[in-house]
């Protein structure tokens with residue numbers, strides 16, 4: 288049974304005494320990735336950059352709760368951040384999503400030395416840099432995958448430049464010049 292309230296839909300599994308909130312993409316029956324990531328993995332790329340950054344920050348804070356602050360290097364990466372980063376590659380926001388996630392999950396690098404002492408600060412920087420690098424690699428891999436699949440630029444129809452790196456514009460375009468301008472809608476609703 289599917290229950291609706293506003294734009295949120297819930298699948299009620301009555302016999303199992305549990306409720307899974309469904310993906311926010313209309314009519315999709317898959318559950319959300321988790322409480323912080325509000326679409327299924329397949330539809331995550333439909334989120335705009337600001338939504339992905341918000342979700343990355345939210346999930347980063349959740350991972351911070353699990354982080355052993357005395358031993359940050361023991362941090363185990365999960366698949367959720369990778370899903371957010373892959374979705375962000377489609378919109379050209381991978382860098383912002385990675386920064387939002389690692390700053391929430393570990394600490395803002397500008398503040399690490401104020402918050403932690405000596406070796407713990409060092410370990411925190413190391414753990415942050417390692418996860419950041421891992422996510423940048425995931426972004427580069429996804430950029431490559433999208434371009435292999437698309438074969439030619441969605442704007443000019445030309446070939447993609449050969450480079451195994453992430454790009455600061457939607458990966459299906461060959462350059463920023465070919466990509467449409469990102470929407471600049473303000474996040475807050477203007478008061479009347």
Ligand SMILES: [Zn+2]
Pocket residue numbers: 310311312315316317326327328329330
């Ligand atoms: Zn979905």
Ligand SMILES: [Zn+2]
Pocket residue numbers: 440441442443444445460461462465
């Ligand atoms: Zn192009």
